[in-house]
Amino acid sequence: FKYKSYCWSLGTTSFRTENFNKSIEIQLNLLDVFWQLPQNTNQIWSGNNILQAHYYDFLKENNFVDGSASKKDKDARQKTSGLVNLGLIDDNRKLTSAGHRALEISKSVDFSIDNTLQISKDSFLYLKQLLKTSIAVENENVRPLIVALYLLSKHQVLNHDEFVYLLPLCINHKYTEQISDQISLLRNNKTNVNEIIVDRLLAMDNYSKALKWFLSLEKVSEREICKIGMNRKSPNYDLPYFGLYEALRVVFLNNKKDKASLIELYNAIKKLKLKSLWSKFIFGGKTIKEKRIKTHSQNILNATFFDNVSNESEFRVAFFKAMHLLKAKATLNDYADLNRRYLGLSNIFLFRDNKVELDIIPKHFFGSTIGELYKSAFVSNDKLQVDCELSEISPVLLANENTIISSINEEFGLSISTLDEAMSEYDRQRYTRFNELIDKKFSDEKIIDLLNKFENRNDGEIKEYVTNNADIPTIFEYLLGIAWYKISDRKGKILDYMKLSIDADFLPITHAIGGDADIVYEYDKSEFYPKHTLLLEATLADKTNQRRMELEPVSRHLGQHLLKTKNPSSYCVFATTHLDINVLSDFRNRKISPYYDTNDSKNKINGMKITALQTTELKTIIQNNKKYSELYSIFDEAYKADLNILEADEWYEKYIVERL
Template identity: 25%
Template structure:
């Protein structure tokens, strides 16, 4: 989710407080240029993304939503589409745990209507109650994708929680015995649809999106293609779980939403209990921490200490995650295949619950992420996994957004050299104009930085397709640094398919110094660049990929 980047863009734009009419199309243009959306350019798609983002901002309370006449006056809430006090708080949240807490405040409010005018509920609180009841009966809070689809996001507090959990457990037991899982799921969807008042397509069409929204709260995380309560947040989940409906006036809910809804940790006693629980979890997992120099007397101080520990835990888990990447090289390659296709899913033929996905509107972030995972799989790095990347991760180690400007995408530091990897989803002549200058500048900066310790720097530029003009720019590799110091930079342009070919070959050959082979490929191709024009150099690179890696 790139909501923070989108809201920051909106806050700094002239459309803050004026996102209607023609400004919808203008804001969508900004989103496009920032790489936050990839609209088709069709006539019917000139402002649809902008409206979706506006709706999302309002739903989280980051901008003042539109008040319906039956619910009150807009003036009593705040200027339509203007950044709210809570929106300002969210923009000041400079760590992912702090941003997750903002999402949690919004998602904990009862603002989803229950059919039949019974009131409102919070889907997050309802799902947590369901997962905790599942845990009580089965020993785990895990809920699979098909269980969530049929009995999670398509139920609400008008259902009896015990009855819902009965259905989930029954579904789970029968599915275990089924030999053809996909056929079983299709039949269950059809059967459940007979007792469901809305379209049966809702079961699966929106389940992935709704799970994604729940995950940004930080209180649940991915388990397979389903969900499980984050161990460190279990105590908080118990406090938040709720099966009852709310009948509060909509205006009261909006006012709380736009100023920041309260959470259990706003109470001193609960804040202390949550901090102690987080400390206990870190000790249990042998994560060292030191709070001796941090004040922990007030609620803000205690919560700040807890967020610090959560960030520390995430960084420790990232090291563990990095160590697992060599054994996951085939999955990494599968993600590359999906990116080459422009996104999509790869699902197990026998079981819908098993598979991987690259959301089509998040391909830039996933491209950086998969190249980061590939570098981790190669191993031999001397810098921490978190120091390599500029993009942010969620608690499942999936990308939240692409790296910001001002630095390269991936800095892979080895004992004797550094490889700076830059990636892009852009193609055609636009590719050179977008990437030619910043890529050379970033590599130049790295050459100056690492050159102080006599560490050579190699540039690796990876795109789905390499435009010949881009190849020509990097073939010359000329850059003038400060005081007109001329540099000849080594930047090798590769298609993602070419890199994937190298990646697979290196793992199938059991090569131990995989990073050295990539360096050798760069040097081999750079040695020939002055002997040919860009079209010929591109062909040479294609041939060198096979010869250098496979020899």
């Protein structure tokens, strides 16, 4: 019985990468360079295993892969296939016009908002590409983003299980309508996810025929179990299922639920590749221990298809359903992270609280257009590789300033009539949501905990908590920005001040090329300080790397800012986990070092104010609830201290550590 696909997925599991936006940008640039090499200019990708292997080696040379692939050509194809799906490169792995546009945005380091949907330039390009992207599933074409928009228009949100297990089952109009109806039943407790998946599989002829054949057998052996398993790699991968079949038969059909039989079942599950799924399905836990089975054998079993089976036929049906249900759930789980990453490129989705929904303006824009747009959900688009206008994808996708106004009015029940009013309300709502995120995810205690992890370089734990779509230095900048926002009593436009990309959930994104100063905080005049700008520069580099990497850019960023603004009150705080004394000394001595305009030596600044702050002291600031109104005078007093009296480390101890 031949395996047939029952779901769509975006990308390939071999390119399940962190820092997704950055990885796409880097690979587009590497492909562009690769094809310009003289030896590759006239080569053809398709069927050229040698060229593909050379591309893999090129990726290794540029530190994009680790070089451990046993089949370089295959890995090269897999690393690039997702970009083909998105229309950023063609089948020959050459950049398309859409790919060139994505690379152009990356190189410009300009990820500002220039569209009505209020998403960044790169996200808007990805949105257009995703709207055109179609996936072939068993002779069907499906455009995943449009299907997702359709289900969200019908149900407002999708919870975790609906997004992971049900959305990808929508491969044509018929199944999409069925899934939509079943989501309604699911929310009214009239069905469950397992039943929906099983019903979907059994509606396919290969599964229904396999079950019918399985029920007709007089005797079941390893061969028959492997045959109904429909394993895509090899039938032999399913050999361990025969032991499971026999153990389940004893426990449920022969009704032997004694300790020995349950331990035999437990041991049979341990031999499976999907042992955690089967353990949870049968025993209700992913990592159940043998000791627990021995002590709780009477009530250890979970409610399953196997309950109340009374004959051989019923048992075989239950086994067939369970086997393919858990295989399907494993596959869908495997694809879920990819689907989220690819759809997330558009930056129109909110992934929070185990739910998926659309951001305010995209929700109302697509809600008003989905009726017409959905008509093209199951046909491919011939403009996939073209950097086209939104309205060229579908005439119904005409967005203008009225889209923003109507979206805000519908969302919040207002009667705003101008774009300025709408944007003001939109901004207010964004900050409300951002502050809710801070309250929930970044309490003072949690920020201190994360700073400790940065100091100890527990990178995996940091990414797991914050996001894996940004690298550790970017997350450090982001956390510093949030901490400083709280220190500043949450005053100011911190989302603008942080010079990094933020997704719809207000989490950071890393790009291939960095920008200018990390955080540029604007302060209006108050009783505690004059009107000024604070440049917060963050680094995780230490010792000699810190000196090599940070001395020039930090002073350059502040120098250029001062030359431009002519405000001598503006200054810089250099924040790091481990402060190098030579870096500290150099920054301190910038007080008496002029900074020149490289294009006009007569235009200069006679000294700059740069102070340093180690995360040890940042934690002290947070623990003691010190606010910026107090910090400004501490930093100013430290700056004014005589350079000749104390050594750099003594100066830092007296004027920063002790004052804090």
